[in-house]
Amino acid sequence: MILADYLRQRIALVDGALKGLVPDEDILPATLHRAMHYSLFAGGKRLRPILLLAACEAAGGKLEWALPAACAVEMVHTYSLIHDDLPAMDDDDFRRGRPTNHRVFGEAGAILAGDALLTQAFLVLADPSLNGGLEPAVALRAACLLARAAGSMGMVGGQIVDMESEGKRVDLPTIEYIHTHKTGAMILAAVQIGAAIGKAGPDAEGSLTRYGEAVGLAFQIADDILDVVGQQDLIGKDVGSDQQRGKATYPGLLGLEQSRDRALELSSMAVAALTVLGSSAEPLRQIAEYAVNRSS
Amino acid sequence: MILADYLRQRIALVDGALKGLVPDEDILPATLHRAMHYSLFAGGKRLRPILLLAACEAAGGKLEWALPAACAVEMVHTYSLIHDDLPAMDDDDFRRGRPTNHRVFGEAGAILAGDALLTQAFLVLADPSLNGGLEPAVALRAACLLARAAGSMGMVGGQIVDMESEGKRVDLPTIEYIHTHKTGAMILAAVQIGAAIGKAGPDAEGSLTRYGEAVGLAFQIADDILDVVGQQDLIGKDVGSDQQRGKATYPGLLGLEQSRDRALELSSMAVAALTVLGSSAEPLRQIAEYAVNRSS
Numbered sequence: 022m023i024l025a026d027y028l029r030q031r032i033a034l035v036d037g038a039l040k041g042l043v044p045d046e047d048i049l050p051a052t053l054h055r056a057m058h059y060s061l062f063a064g065g066k067r068l069r070p071i072l073l074l075a076a077c078e079a080a081g082g083k084l085e086w087a088l089p090a091a092c093a094v095e096m097v098h099t100y101s102l103i104h105d106d107l108p109a110m111d112d113d114d115f116r117r118g119r120p121t122n123h124r125v126f127g128e129a130g131a132i133l134a135g136d137a138l139l140t141q142a143f144l145v146l147a148d149p150s151l152n153g154g155l156e157p158a159v160a161l162r163a164a165c166l167l168a169r170a171a172g173s174m175g176m177v178g179g180q181i182v183d184m185e186s187e188g189k190r191v192d193l194p195t196i197e198y199i200h201t202h203k204t205g206a207m208i209l210a211a212v213q214i215g216a217a218i219g220k221a222g223p224d225a226e227g228s229l230t231r232y233g234e235a236v237g238l239a240f241q242i243a244d245d246i247l248d249v250v251g252q253q254d255l256i257g258k259d260v261g262s263d264q265q266r267g268k269a270t271y272p273g274l275l276g277l278e279q280s281r282d283r284a285l286e287l288s289s290m291a292v293a294a295l296t297v298l299g300s301s302a303e304p305l306r307q308i309a310e311y312a313v314n315r316s317s
Numbered sequence: 318m319i320l321a322d323y324l325r326q327r328i329a330l331v332d333g334a335l336k337g338l339v340p341d342e343d344i345l346p347a348t349l350h351r352a353m354h355y356s357l358f359a360g361g362k363r364l365r366p367i368l369l370l371a372a373c374e375a376a377g378g379k380l381e382w383a384l385p386a387a388c389a390v391e392m393v394h395t396y397s398l399i400h401d402d403l404p405a406m407d408d409d410d411f412r413r414g415r416p417t418n419h420r421v422f423g424e425a426g427a428i429l430a431g432d433a434l435l436t437q438a439f440l441v442l443a444d445p446s447l448n449g450g451l452e453p454a455v456a457l458r459a460a461c462l463l464a465r466a467a468g469s470m471g472m473v474g475g476q477i478v479d480m481e482s483e484g485k486r487v488d489l490p491t492i493e494y495i496h497t498h499k500t501g502a503m504i505l506a507a508v509q510i511g512a513a514i515g516k517a518g519p520d521a522e523g524s525l526t527r528y529g530e531a532v533g534l535a536f537q538i539a540d541d542i543l544d545v546v547g548q549q550d551l552i553g554k555d556v557g558s559d560q561q562r563g564k565a566t567y568p569g570l571l572g573l574e575q576s577r578d579r580a581l582e583l584s585s586m587a588v589a590a591l592t593v594l595g596s597s598a599e600p601l602r603q604i605a606e607y608a609v610n611r612s613s
Contacts, residue, residue, distance in 0.1 A: 043469075044469060044470065048470075049474070050469070050474045050477045050478050050481075052477060052481065053469050053473065053474060053477045054469060057469065100432075104428055104429075104432060107425075107428065109423070109424035109425045109428060110425050110428070127405070128405035129403075129405045129406050129477075129480055130477070132400060132403065132405060132406070132428065133400075133473050133476060133477050135432075136396075136400060136431075136432075136435065136473050137468055137469040137473045137474075139432065139435060139436065140435065140464050140467045140468035140469070140473065141464070141468055141469065143439045143460060143463075143464040144461065144464035144465055144468055146460075147457050147458075147460035147461035147464055148461045148464070148465070149461075156453075157452075157453040157454040157456075157457045158453040160453075160457055161443050161453045161456055161457050161460075162443075164439060164442075164443035164457075164460060165440065165443035165444045165445075167439075168436050168437070168439040168440035168443055168444070169440055169444070171436045172433050172436035172437055172440055173339075173340060173346070173349050173350060173353065173433040173436070173437065174340065174344075177349065177429050177432050177433045177436065178345070178346045178349060178433075180429060181346045181348060181349045181425075181426070181429050182346050184425055185346075185348065
């Protein structure tokens with residue numbers, strides 16, 4: 022398989038499904054739905070939903086079983102970006118080369134668009150007319166994994182520690198806490214939800230969990246490195262912005278070379294974890310390698 | 318039954334259950350969990366969880382089946398208050414006589430505490446170790462009702478229309494939209510979730526739905542009236558604050574007398590809807606009367 026083609030096709034698939042799972046832009050209240058669409062269809066990489074779909078297939082499940090859950094995970098990711106960009110948080114004016122949500126819809130609009138996207142994610146999992154007819158126990162398991170990864174002991178917990186650490190000299194355990202919670206938890210949850218929907222047995226589930234943990238941290242270290250050495254037009258934000266605002270990063274603490282080594286090591290661990298899964302896990306293998314060798 | 322005693326006992330019951338369903342204040346990240354506790358245990362009336370429990374019992378269900386779901390609904394209500402109070406929204410400094418969440422924990426802390434409470438609500442419904450062992454199909458139905466009521470076509474939708482209407486002359490349909498969405502939807506959902514957990518048959522479910530719709534709107538009109546004629550020390554905020562900021566209210570449009578008549582009429586409709594349910598619905602009856610005859 023050619024990964025670039027695979028990713029392009031999967032992005033189109035996720036984008037199409039997402040359109041059917043949020044209210045149209047002209048449905049009242051239209052401002053709110055426009056604000057939700059604005060950030061949801063801003064050209065994201067769709068990494069989390071693609072991982073979720075690939076994990077479902079690697080576990081032996083069908084792609085279409087997992088499509089609504091994949092969209093739910095992307096909604097949660099999008100809400101987190103909208104709230105992270107707010108003036109009270111990272112105060113970012115641009116995201117993926119476009120003005121951030123609050124720059125277009127105002128702070129109140131952006132806060133509410135984020136709130137509504139987070140809520141819509143759980144509606145998509147819980148509403149039988151949206152979740153594609155998942156068995157209740159499976160849909161509930163997906164909602165549980167999503168809520169745990171997104172909440173105070175997961176993504177939101179990582180975000181507050183990240184905010185509290187700005188401008189401070191932090192140690193490696195703190196950076197690992199921030200990364201494994203702020204981004205790692207949702208990436209791991211995407212893989213675990215895919216495994217649950219694909220009805221993975223205990224071996225496959227264990228294998229996919231180890232994969233998700235390793236690839237989540239590898240991806241974030243690679244992001245930190247791109248913030249230092251990336252090309253601005255490719256990464257869609259200012260190069261060096263982490264350093265400017267005193268963000269805790271891997272390169273800031275370990276230097277570039279050691280950070281690259283760590284990312285490559287994690288990527289190899291992720292690939293190694295897939296051994297029991299055979300050829301159905303080929304997309305997951307290639308994604309783990311791409312995670313640390315990308316330019317954006 | 319004496320309603321005041323009943324409410325006091327139920328508040329204690331809900332408060333006790335809530336403590337077991339959010340991470341303790343000293344669990345990391347402690348700032349976040351302190352911010353969640355600060356607003357969750359600020360002396361709320363617990364109207365929504367009490368209605369949920371009473372609806373479950375009126376439908377023939379056991380109180381303890383519904384306690385986690387009742388707490389989930391209160392978490393969503395609390396998150397909505399934290400976000401509504403933010404400087405970008407209503408910019409309120411006090412709530413229930415105490416500084417608002419963002420005054421104590423900062424804007425970023427308050428936004429994240431709200432996000433985490435909303436997420437925790439769905440975790441409580443979806444995690445078998447928290448939801449009291451609800452059947453998956455029932456737990457999923459509760460999550461679906463909660464998400465629909467809280468999202469862009471429910472509470473968040475009502476909030477954005479409320480914000481957009483500030484300082485404008487609005488008509489009765491717009492005020493009804495704001496009230497039925499911003500507050501009514503969650504009150505109705507509380508009653509419907511109680512009915513679902515109590516395994517209400519079609520008649521009881523229809524009866525409780527009509528009750529929930531009427532009592533939700535009655536409660537909000539009564540709130541609007543209290544904002545005009547209430548005692549500041551009892552309602553915990555400035556009297557006349559709605560008018561000052563140009564909020565769309567019933568008394569503002571219809572006058573006090575017609576608003577009182579409408580609230581009483583809705584309260585009677587709510588009581589009438591309960592006829593098929595017999596004596597098990599006595600608490601719901603008294604709450605419908607209390608909703609329009611309270612002083613805070």
